[in-house]
Amino acid sequence: MRIWPLNIKVQENTTPEKIDIINASLKKTQVPQKGEAGSFWENRGDRYHCGVDLYAPENTEVVSVERGIVAETGLMTSPEILPYWNPTYYVIIEQSKGLFCKYGELAGFTVKKGDEIEPGDLIGRVGMVLNSKKIDGSCPLYIQKLKNKNPSMLHFEVWKDKLISAHRDYLGGNWFAKIMPENLIDPTGYLEILDPYKSIVP
Known part of the structure; x- marks a missing residue:
């Protein structure tokens, strides 16, 4: 069984039909396609995007x-690594x-290594x-655009x-080399084949 990784809650009076519409819309629009910003292996100039x-x-x-089973948790980004990053x-x-599966760019996490999930x-x-206050002309172009x-986001x-x-060659969800690691998988299809998910609940 697989379900969508984002649980966006809606107002209590939202009908099941409306929830299904929101779910379908999110699944369609939230997986960036090849070449789009945030897509898998997006060329970011000096780096390639390892996920979506x-x-x-x-x-x-x-x-x-x-x-x-939770294999690892840790810090993904920090201003100590790059000044325009938040922790x-x-x-x-x-x-x-x-x-x-790596769930990244989280504000915080609720699990620990070894937990069964x-x-x-x-x-x-x-x-x-x-x-955004730390983004200037010295930052990568794709960062400046954001x-x-x-x-x-969830990375x-x-x-x-x-x-x-x-x-x-790996930093902050990016790969700083042109050759893709053999064991890195495009998650686009993994997410798109999910059945209509039921993450959104009143």
Whole structure:
């Protein structure tokens, strides 16, 4: 069983039909397609994007897509690493068939290494990765384009067999080399094949 990783709550008087419409709309629009901002392996000039960015309001609940075990948690971005970053965190869940899903750019997380996780379990909340006040002309162009948008998002990666979270070419969800790691998987299809999800509840 898989479910959508974002749990956007709506007002109590929202009808089930309206919830289904919102769900379908979110699933269609939130998985960026090849070449779009936030898409998998997006060329960002000096780096390539290792996952997909699923835009959602700050503090939106992030839930596990599948059953698994928490393999790792930690700091993903910080102003000590790059001045235009806010502190955000990540959770990595080891799932069936040797898949590792990384839920990144979280405002915080609610799980610890070794926890057994079921689909839909809360693991954290969407964070705000960029500090617009620190973005200037010295920043990468793709960062400059986001300056006035203040995008909050879930950064979602999928790896097979062996996760790479600490590597000289990996930083903040990006790969600083042209050759893609063999075990990095495009998560677009993984998310798009989900059945109509029921993450949005009154």
